[in-house]
Amino acid sequence: MDILTTHNIEKKFANHVALDNVSISIPENSIYGLLGPNGAGKTTLIRIINRITAPDKGEVLLNGKPLQPEDVNLIGYLPEERGLYKKMKVGEQALYLAQLKGLSKKESLKRLKMWFEKFEIQAWWDKKVEELSKGMAQKIQFVTTILHEPQLLIFDEPFSGFDPINANMLKQEILELKKKGSTIIFSTHNMGSVEELCDHITLINNSKNILEGQIDNIRKEYKSNIYEIAFNGETDKLASSLNPNYEIIEKIKVDGYNAVKVQIHKQTNENELLSLILPKVEIISFKEVIPSMNDIFIKVVNENKN
Amino acid sequence: MNKIKLIISREYLTRVKKKSFLVMTLLGPILFAAMMIVPAWLASREDTEVRNIAVVDSSGIFINRIEDTEYIKFEYLQNKSIDEVRKEFPESEYYAVLQILPSITYEPSAVHLFSNTQPSFSIKSHIANSMEKELRNQKLRANGIDENVLKSIKSDVSIRTIQWTDDGEEKESSTEVNMAIGYASGFLIYFFIFLFGAQVMRGVxxxxxxxxxxxxxxSARPFQLMMGKIVGIALVGLTQFLLWIVLTFIILTGVKTAFFPELGTQNAQDIVKQEVVVQDLFGQENIPQVETIQPQNFDKFSSILNAAKSIDYGVLFGSFIFFFLGGYLLYGSLFAAIGAAVDNETDTQQFMLPITIPLILGIVVMMNVVQNPDSPIAFWFSIIPFTSPIVMMVRIPFGVPYWELALSMGLLVITFIGSVWLAGKIYRTGILMYGKKTSYKELWKWLRYKS
Structure with a gap:
């Protein structure tokens, strides 16, 4: 079941088209990566989902029903450009933001206490935001985003501004939220974290949705019969054993061993390759190279340009 | 609806809790009170030092003719030249030396007052008045006119203005009191619109x-955020206004009972006597005339009191609140739109101009309206919504026909609804726009975006 679907969303601004016929469907309880170069239209799509702006055409369905004004309480949003009232105290501000999302004051206070204890930041409660570092403020923003336990969470570049320790903590929290049943939309340029966290992705480029699906399927789809072989022995010796069906495209080192990346041309398979090289060198490892999301991203975006 | 309440209360509480609000709230009434108390206090501290003034009268006309007062005594030094007096002056106890030349009868400037300090204005005017009177009397006598005849034909006119109200009653009014109240309310509205309108803009x-x-x-719609801010700040303004009134009242009564206990029990006669003393100080009237002046003065004073009482403070106060809120909503929403259209305060100038001009125009017209509250200019500027909050407030103490008041209020309401709607559209788009310098053309485009 899809928690959120958009049908043929179109949004034009004065001088350019921000979104052109974008349809996505986000499965329930998944982590959904929203990828794309700068200016592709991701933020506009996120704002439409948040009802911050309205699309010119198309519709957004939440739980199968058109998005209603009250539905914003079911969504938690951490924008890319985020801030807090500098002169307000941390606790007061967190309470205010929680109540704006429809929580009662009592309930907000209870949950905030819990989270402040969990992150060990109780001492910040009476501090003004301007006294906090950027990273500290980010933590507060994260807490206020998830406090009302929304069905759908939208994080726009959540890791920017976090040190590795806090970024890792955030990652754990996101996985934890998924375990508890939330669905997470995750917009980022950091492909490493996409591979690590996302189940599904969609790639938006030039206001169009150009690639969508389960991340494992996409990566399989983009693999191009390249194998990486690490071995003990001479690279030349290995090379001499290959026939024209196989081509060494890169010579590398893996953990101090010689290694090559071999492209297999059609009508053969990896077992044949293995049997050819087996007598010549001592094989340490043999694996198929599955393209990284980074490679796929660059490849698809560049293809699309031409 | 709950969300807008939340936003209003945040906007209100964060501002009311600020130190600057407290300072403004306390400082305002102290300044108001000081403005009323300090002149009274200064007047009550009369100069009690007795000053002797040596008179060297070479004309001989004024010997023993310049009146002594309680604190100014004159000593006539005959047979001494001004040079001798000057030599002795440092050792003498004279405050000043008055030299009168013989040419005084035809040359007004033939009088010199020498002193080692700057003689006070009241001394100077007392001498001048006494001498003028003495000269006049002598000239009258020389022409054979009796002084008493002259006194008896001296006339004074003071006009009491009385309005016949529509319900057939008589109402005593005072143009001066109306002017003062009109000015004060007009300025206060202008000041409040600017002060709190700018706060809206800065908040955005x-x-x-x-x-x-x-x-x-x-979490909330942009319109809710904008209105929450505007209403929250309006409440801050009203709170401040009410606190000012209450605190000013408390301070005034406190100071009055502490320092001027006699004022509380003063009856009309006392007031009249005080009036006379003040006049005496400036030397405009002399003592023998006090008896004849008294009833007339009493009249003047009581008519001011009556006029101040005759103003319908309920209507005045109610319309002040209405025109403050109406004007503030009208301008506050425009200020919010400007705040949304720019990235920082320095970029606001180009949009501020069209807002500032009608407000300043209102103040300029106000000066004219105070003189002539029923002129066509007064009428039109108190009907046009952009200036009506200021100009109508000036007219209200003079009495405004109900239909004009209703028309002005109605138009103001329609206009502020329009301006809030317009501002909402600009606001909605503007708050998410960064880094681009906004032009009027851009604003026009934002107005036409679909919500």
Whole structure:
């Protein structure tokens, strides 16, 4: 079941088209990566989902029903450009933001206490935001985003501004939220974290949705019969054993061993390759190279340009 | 609806809790009270030092003719030249030396007052008045006119203005009191619109530059955020206004009972006597005339009191609140739109001009309206919504026909609804726009975006 679907969303601004016929469907309880170069239209799509702006055409369905004004309480949003009232105290501000999302004051206070204890930041409660570092403020923003336990969470570049320790903590929290049943939309340029966290992705480029699906399927789809072989022995010796069906495209080192990346041309398979090289060198490892999301991203975006 | 309440209370509480609000709230009434008390206090501290003034009268006309007062005594030094007096002056106890030349009868400037300090204005005017009177009397006598005849034909006119109200009653009014109240209310409205309108603008810019705005409008609609801010700040303004009134009243009564206990029990006669003393100080009237002046003075004073009483303070206060809120909503929403259209306060100038001009025009017209509250200019500027909050407030103490008041109020309401609607459209688009310098053309485009 899809928690959120958009049908043929179109949004034009004065001088350019921000979104052109974008349809996505986000499965329930998944982590959904929203990828794309700068200016592709991701933020506009996120704002439409948040009802911050309205699309010119198309519709957004939440739980199968058109998005209603009250539905914003079911969504938690951490924008890319985020801030807090500098002169307000941390606790007061967190309470205010929680109540704006429809929580009662009592309930907000209870949950905030819990989270402040969990992150060990109780001492910040009476501090003004301007006294906090950027990273500290980010933590507060994260807490206020998830406090009302929304069905759908939208994080726009959540890791920017976090040190590795806090970024890792955030990652754990996101996985934890998924375990508890939330669905997470995750917009980022950091492909490493996409591979690590996302189940599904969609790639938006030039206001169009150009690639969508389960991340494992996409990566399989983009693999191009390249194998990486690490071995003990001479690279030349290995090379001499290959026939024209196989081509060494890169010579590398893996953990101090010689290694090559071999492209297999059609009508053969990896077992044949293995049997050819087996007598010549001592094989340490043999694996198929599955393209990284980074490679796929660059490849698809560049293809699309031409 | 709950969300807008939350926003209003945040906007209100954060501002009311600020130190600057407390300072303004306390300082305002102290300044008001000081403005009323200090002159009274100064007047009550009369100069009690007795000053002797040596008179060297070479004309001989004024010997023993310049009146002594309680604190100014004159000593006539005959047979001494001004040079001798000058030599002795440092050792003498004279405050000043008055030299009168023989040419005084035809040359007004033939009088010199020498002193080692600057003689006070009251001394100077007392001498001048006494001498003028003496000269006049002598000339009258020389022409054979009796002084008493002259006194008996001296006339004084003071006009009491009385309005016949529509319900057939008589109402005593005073143009001066109406002018004062009109000025004060007009200025206060102008001041409040600017002060709190600018606060709205700064609040919007703050949210925009803080980048908290996107978090909030993912929870509440932009219109709720804008209206919440405008209403919250309006409540701050009303709170401040009411506190000012209450505190000014408390301070005034406190100071009055502490320092001027006699004022509380003063009856009309006392007031009249005080009036006379004040006049005496300036030397405009002399003592023998006090008896004849008294009833007339009493009349003047009581008519001011009556006029001040005759103003319908309920209507005045009610319309002040209405025109403050109406004018503030009209301008405050425009200020909010400007705040949303720019990235920082320095960029606001180009948009501020069209807002500032009608407000300043209102103040300029106000000067004219105070003189002539029923002129066509007064009428039109008190009907046109952009200036009506200021100009109508000036007219109200003079009495305004109900239909004009209703028309002005109605138009103001329609206009502020329109301006709030317009501002909402600009605001909605503007708060999410960064880094681009906004032009009027751009604003026009934003107005036409679909919501």
């Amino acid at each position: 810019i703050e949210e925009k530059t803080n980048r908290i705005v996107e978090i909030i409008i993912s």
